[in-house]
Amino acid sequence: MKHVLTVAGSDSCGGAGIQADLKTFSALGTYGMSAVTAVTAQNTTGVLMVQEMPADLVAAQINCLFDDITVDAVKIGMVSSSEIIATVAGCLAAKGARHIVADPVMVSKSGHQLLQPAACATLIELLLPLADVVTPNIPEAEVLINGSINTLADMKQAAREIYRLGPKHVVIKGGHLAGEAVDVLYDGRQVELFAGPRLATRHTHGTGCTFAAAIAAYLARGFTVKEAVRAAKAYVTTAIAHGLPLGRGHGPTHHFYALYKQAGVLPE
Numbered sequence: 630m631k632h633v634l635t636v637a638g639s640d641s642c643g644g645a646g647i648q649a650d651l652k653t654f655s656a657l658g659t660y661g662m663s664a665v666t667a668v669t670a671q672n673t674t675g676v677l678m679v680q681e682m683p684a685d686l687v688a689a690q691i692n693c694l695f696d697d698i699t700v701d702a703v704k705i706g707m708v709s710s711s712e713i714i715a716t717v718a719g720c721l722a723a724k725g726a727r728h729i730v731a732d733p734v735m736v737s738k739s740g741h742q743l744l745q746p747a748a749c750a751t752l753i754e755l756l757l758p759l760a761d762v763v764t765p766n767i768p769e770a771e772v773l774i775n776g777s778i779n780t781l782a783d784m785k786q787a788a789r790e791i792y793r794l795g796p797k798h799v800v801i802k803g804g805h806l807a808g809e810a811v812d813v814l815y816d817g818r819q820v821e822l823f824a825g826p827r828l829a830t831r832h833t834h835g836t837g838c839t840f841a842a843a844i845a846a847y848l849a850r851g852f853t854v855k856e857a858v859r860a861a862k863a864y865v866t867t868a869i870a871h872g873l874p875l876g877r878g879h880g881p882t883h884h885f886y887a888l889y890k891q892a893g894v895l896p897e
């Protein structure tokens with residue numbers, strides 16, 4: 630079995646962050662490990678409180694895993710400060726980490742800032758060049774290019790511009806545009822589109838985390854980036870289709886639908 634590490638924030642309601650990543654890793658047949666960068670108190674309606682972990686504790690979590698266990702892929706989610714970003718980038722570079730998927734988390738679906746605005750430059754400078762795949766949503770891509778994205782053509786152009794910042798592949802997620810949910814992959818040569826139906830649901834908490842974690846799990850299992858993005862898109866679409874109507878806000882995606890169905894624990 631392959632081993633995948635998530636470096637991200639903890640989401641107490643289990644829909645996004647570390648919790649979404651670990652569920653995704655398990656659902657996709659990989660062994661999940663974590664380095665917690667921050668603890669958030671959040672539910673489906675919003676983020677109430679955030680406590681960053683000390684940078685040396687973040688470093689210790691990452692280093693002790695690489696010193697003991699083969700890490701086949703790494704997913705990076707919420708890394709809120711310049712100090713934490715520099716620490717994570719330094720540790721991963723020093724350990725020669727492979728298959729790095731960086732999800733440049735900036736603002737939660739409920740509107741809470743998860744990246745300090747001053748840390749954005751550090752994310753661009755230190756994290757993007759380390760990434761095999763970077764997976765901004767549309768508002769994040771707009772910040773990275775300092776421009777606006779309203780159409781599929783804008784997404785393709787933005788993917789090219791973000792590629793110039795150093796990642797080996799760019800996937801811009803189309804969850805925030807209207808129409809079909811189309812994700813755009815650029816590998817420095819070609820643009821590929823991954824389209825899926827737009828599902829009419831508000832239970833989309835953690836879709837971006839789930840998608841990036843799935844790409845990391847598939848890369849660990851030996852898929853090419855293109856194959857991993859295709860498979861991750863199928864995985865997140867199913868997880869959204871069976872999203873759980875928990876709480877009063879955006880409920881989480883469902884990671885184990887097929888398994889639970891087979892086990893007979895879901896109502897018909």
Ligand SMILES: Nc1ncnc2c1ncn2[C@@H]1O[C@H](COP(=O)(O)OP(=O)(O)OP(=O)(O)O)[C@@H](O)[C@H]1O
Nearest residue numbers: 766802803804805810826827828835836837838840
């Ligand atoms: N309503 C929807 N129906 C189908 N697919 C969707 C929908 N919303 C998002 N997706 C897909 O989910 C994945 C994540 O995209 P999205 O743009 O929502 O990321 P995100 O904003 O980073 O998510 P989050 O911040 O909630 O973790 C993409 O593959 C996108 O196409």
Ligand SMILES: Cc1ncc(COP(=O)(O)O)c(N)n1
Nearest residue numbers: 638639645646737738834835
């Ligand atoms: C710890 C953590 N990481 C990431 C997200 C983004 O997910 P979403 O945009 O669905 O709120 C989040 N809410 N919390």
